[in-house]
Amino acid sequence: MSGISDSITESNKPLVKRVNRDLLKKFIASARADYIAARPKCFAAHEITGKSGNATGFLGGVPQHWMLDWSTPFPLQIKSAKGCKVTDIDDNELIDLCLGDTGAMFGHSPEIIASALKDAAENGLTTMLPSQYCAEVGQKLVEIFGLPYWQLALSASDANRFALRVARLATGRQKILVFDGCYHGAVDETTVYLDGRGKTSAKPSLWGSAFDPAINTYCVPFNDKEEIYATLMGEDVACVIMEPALTNCGIVPPKPGFLEFVVETAHKFGTYVLFDETHTLSSGYGGYCRINNLGPDLFVAGKAVAGGVPTAIWGISEDVKQRLDDARAVLPIGHSGIGTTLGGSLLQLSALYGSLNQLVTPETYDKMLATAQILEDELNKIISEFSLDWSVIRIGARMEIIFSKTIPQNAEEMRALFDHELEEALHLGLLNLGFLVTPFHNMLLAGPDLTKENILNYAQSVRQIIGQICD
Ligand SMILES: Cc1ncc(COP(=O)(O)O)c(C=O)c1O
Known part of the structure; x- marks a missing residue:
């Protein structure tokens, strides 16, 4: 023995x-x-x-x-x-x-959010105009999350949908790439999975889709560098939308170097990377991307970002902004398909001001x-x-x-x-x-x-x- x-x-x-x-x-x-x-x-x-x-x-x-x-x-x-x-x-x-x-x-109900709500209740909830907190909140978003240009939405689902539209317009490409097991909210083209035969398919539980969500989406296994390379080299993908770690089918962490590989490969083939940090905002101050120096092209966070008041933030890089401006310049005036009436309200700004100054610290x-x-x-x-x-x-x-x-x-x-x-x-x-x-x-x-x-x-x-x- x-x-x-x-x-x-x-x-x-x-x-x-x-x-x-x-x-x-x-x-x-x-x-x-x-x-x-x-x-x-x-x-x-x-x-x-x-x-x-x-x-x-x-x-x-x-x-x-x-x-x-x-x-x-x-x-x-x-x-x-x-x-x-x-x-x-x-x-x-x-x-x-x-x-x-x-x-x-x-x-739940942090004091600062309670007073922000009181402030909004007394000074206006929504006007569809910018408000007194805009300049400071905008600067805070840049300071905390790094990207230079921001917009607000009511939910992370909306923010993802809008950011994907921007990526499509800016690149002139239709397709997106998601990871098997992903969840990015009620965003049709992300509601897919890899069926048992390795095919990108619509989730069978979906209610009433307007179109087959798999039409414009490639779904690949997380942590699989070869699949990603092979898919992106076709140069038809506008955007990879991903969480830095899968969190919606259990937590699947990235292998060392995997995220850097995704960003590098995407850029090599003219594809943007949207990091959806709605859940991984739990990683630490500024989220997973900031902590790990990932430099996203587009960024989304919702849920907790305004302390529980329905708000999501989405940001874009200088390069995305340039290409967006060029693409918009030739579009006729009309609906963009981006934004909702209550987005960017006094209520949201008041809550975000409180949250970014006293909670997200x-x-x-x-x-x-x-x-x-x-x-x-x-x-x-x-x-x-x-x-x-x-x-x-x-x-x-x-x-x-x-x-x-x-x-x-x-x-x-x-x-x-x-x-x-x-x-x-x-x-x-x-x-x-x-x-x-x-x-x-x-x-x-x-x-x-x-x-x-x-x-x-x-x-x-x-x-x-x-x-x-x-x-
Ligand atoms: C990573 C991620 N993105 C987006 C969403 C959608 O958030 P919401 O339901 O607030 O639109 C979720 C919801 O769980 C999520 O986990």
Whole structure:
């Protein structure tokens, strides 16, 4: 026997835990019952709003149908959300690690946004004219994100759609390139995936597309340099639209040098690169591109950028601006297909002014990254305590547990690891113990208000659940 084996006695041998499917099913059934028992008012409210009764009102009983995509028997109905806490109408208080799937990344209802809203309420919400904060907000965007020219939209979906139009007009090309597993919002031409035969196809779940979204889109596997090179060398792609790491099919990080390769290859063949940092704004101050010196041609961020007020920013480089100006010069006057009535409103500017000055700051990120580190360390401790074949993938303040020791390199590898039953158990179990995590792949976001005590309690809850579903 080697010295190492000798030193392992019965008492210090690591617990080797494996998920037991029977225990898992029992756990989910009892977690659902506990959820229902603790929430009579949420249940009643959902009945009234129409989901299971015959009442009319919101379709499916919710104002936005994604709110039914949680594994809970019926949705939580929220009474209030502040900092890193949400309280439902049954007065159950939850520590929030979902943060509105990033919309509240800088905390719920930050003071500065509350006063910006008050300011806008008193001084005007929308006029379709520039306002007192424009010059300063514009300068701040340049300072924080690097690109010289900016526009506002109401959502990241809109911003992506507008930025892609600009890339098409500026290059005179129709096609775009996306990565399998991507999500860039309700942007038709990005709603594709690589079907099992390696073909770019429309996502089968789409509602009522006006055209086949795959017509002008090449979809390639993330981290696959050869495919990218082979696709871009055809010189018909206007723009690569990408997140620096995939975050919408689980987190798939880029291999070292991959992003630089994409930018370099795109430029070699006359293609622009649009980095959509709506989620990777979690990386640190200025986002992933700034931290890693990536120099995007076009840039989009939405969700949290104005502290939860519906706003997205999109920026373009000097080169894109020049080519856009040339292309526009020969267009007749008329609709551009870019912009919406409430975009750039007084309300948005007021919120962005507050957010860029007081939320999107190095100090806020220092706090978030420090707590995220503690959270990651706690999760890794649990994984090794129970000898689980799991890992944690982290992009700044955002992280996920994956059920594998090997980090996936693309969406197909990630999809093979999905375990919806296990995710549901963790999600429901944590809810019952006072923690809200994102319904999709248990994504966790460490907001600036999260404390070490919150994290240690969360870790104990994870231990408690694992103890019940493994043998
Ligand atoms: C990377 C990315 N881009 C864009 C969007 C779309 O954002 P919104 O729904 O606010 O339009 C999302 C939404 O999850 C996203 O993850």
